[in-house]
Amino acid sequence: MASSAIPFLLDIGTGPPSLLTSANGPISFRRRSLIGLFMRAPALFLPRTSIRRNFSRIANGAFTRFQRRRTMVPSHDRMRDAAMAETESYIVVEDVQGAQGGTLQRGLLDAKAQDSAAEKLNAMTIQVAELTPREARAIDNSPLMIAAELMPTRLLHGLAREGYRWIESRGEIVPRAADGALEIGWGIAEIGAAGEIANGELATVAMLDTGIAAHSAFHGIDIVSEDFTQSATDDRNGHGTHCAGTIFGRDCFGHRIGVARAVPKAYVAKVLDDDGRGTSDGLLRGIKWALDHHADVISISIGYDFPGMVKSLTDRGMPVDLATSRTLVAYRHNLRAFDAVMSLARALAGSEGGSVILAATGNESRADIDPRYRVDATLPASAQDVIGVAAAERRDGALRIADFSNGAPILSAPGVDIVSAARDERLARMSGTSMACPHAAGVAALWWDWLRKNNGHATARQVAAQLSVTAKPKVFSPGFTRAAFGDGLVTAP
Incomplete structure (x- = not known):
């Protein structure tokens, strides 16, 4: 993947969707948090220069230190989330060149756009990861990523x-x-x-x-x-x-x-x-x-x-109205992924x-x-x-x-x-x-x-x-x- 991609995204494209890497070795995808995204968010607004690459190294180091502290100090929130949240399979669309939300179309209309549509297509990745709903929302809040619960076809x-x-x-x-x-x-x-x-x-x-x-x-x-x-x-x-x-x-x-x-x-x-x-x-x-x-x-x-999908959820014991609501949410996010x-x-x-x-x-x-x-x-x-x-x-x-x-x-x-x-x-x-x-x-x-x-x-x-x-x-x-x-x-x- 191109080095200009934000560091939060680099991990997804370089290995199995359920594993991420840090200086200490593999990090479980499901253990990522909003904090990890926020540490990397400023990189979105930096130019594609060595400044952005230097910021990426700093952010990666900070994220590694945060992971170390996280494993040493128990968190009541984490224990509660582990007890309450179940992981599900999600599509993760890594929209590294900005196709999401119409930004690609605007970019192509810009005469200064340097990357062709084919290069943008080549940069996009579509993978599957096991995530909790909270982790999926964190990814989905990124302007360059989409997380959608898998739907049957x-x-x-x-x-x-x-x-x-x-x-x-x-x-x-x-x-x-x-x-x-x-x-x-x-x-x-x-x-x-x-x-x-x-x-x-x-x-x-x-x-x-x-x-x-x-x-x-x-x-x-x-x-x-x-x-x-x-x-x-x-x-x-x-x-x-x-x-x-x-x-x-x-x-x-x-x-x-x-x-x-x-x-x-x-x-x-x-x-x-x-x-x-x-x-x-x-x-x-x-x-x-x-x-x-x-x-x-x-x-x-x-x-x-x-x-x-509604039947699958109700077969697992979920009430019909809740299963229908969850399927509607999945449908909406799948539509966003499809539109990207x-x-x-x-x-x-x-x-x-x-x-x-x-x-x-x-x-x-x-x-x-x-x-x-x-x-x-x-x-x-x-x-x-x-x-x-x-x-x-x-x-x-x-x-x-x-x-x-x-x-x-x-x-x-x-x-x-x-x-x-x-x-x-x-x-x-x-x-x-x-x-x-x-x-x-x-x-x-x-x-x-x-x-x-x-x-x-x-x-x-x-x-x-x-x-x-x-x-x-x-x-x-x-x-x-x-x-x-x-x-x-x-x-x-």
Whole structure:
């Protein structure tokens, strides 16, 4: 890590998140106090010169002496805290270059800014530490750090209701097409991606999901995988494989399944385990990993599991109202951490190409019961600068938004009865906003390809603008509004 980082932060980036170092050796992360932060706080306001480095040495020495005294003299407050406070797992985002709170955006507008957005991204670290609530608040009060209690993440499961049998499940196996025939997926035809104006050959894509399985639909694609779940990188669930097939899968078994079927390279971050569950740190690290690799498009078909966290806390004996309150606090802090990463993505989008980030809005709505029963998009689809995608379907010859699809999207895309790749070298038919997001991600790859071929250059902002201005709002049945379909149905070049 760069020497210009404040000394309080240096310890976090140089070893395991639960250990810090001093002149006397390791210091437990959980034993840090506000005093340690205050001793280092003046360094924030010193210039990046030898003065700041000298102050750092003095502050480190003072902190070491304080730790020695602390171990020699019992503190009633410490004993009380040890008895009352329990540690929990927290995401610690070390925002050393000031992306938090919009400061990065202001810094990039300053002509004297010396560090590029890419350098700021490289400097940011995302780790997990065991902290007490008091210690987490101390870290969170730093202007350059964020501490957020880990939240569970999961696949965007929907209820298995009539007309949508295979919502976010393992899918219905699809037979091979007749010899010599090529069946084009209805979604690909609906968004105008069946032509050859653009094919995605000048774009790279990243997908955050359950991984990807070996399949003939991915033959010839350079796939780089990374695991953020402490399991194997391959997909043992099937959800990620299906989503990947829709984004960039090649024709197979007589079916056209991929929107951008000439994408040469794909980055696949496994952020959910084989049961479709993960944690919020894996999602953030996956996004940063994709940004680090300069992926043009990042597709996310997962969500934060608010009900799951409430249930986990109540299962541990916590009252429902207290569990809900604590989950709300965790959600708020996770949103801040997510926004810090997105601040860097936003800066890259204008200065160095950047990435278009898309996410599924979720499947909790029940418009089949009442048209007003449409839940708003969940995180990450609801975050700033993320393109939330709702699910569209063809029913009785008319295009409409699926009853399960959450509202307040930016775009809509086909998401019902979508045929794509499945595990064990098969095809499967699935429904959900998770199937809609890959359609929009594939179209984003086509726009990157088209802009580069026609203009010689493209940025994420330009691609996002094309997605918005070319979307078709007037193709939906009467009764559906922008609250349900956003700017409209995504459309290929």
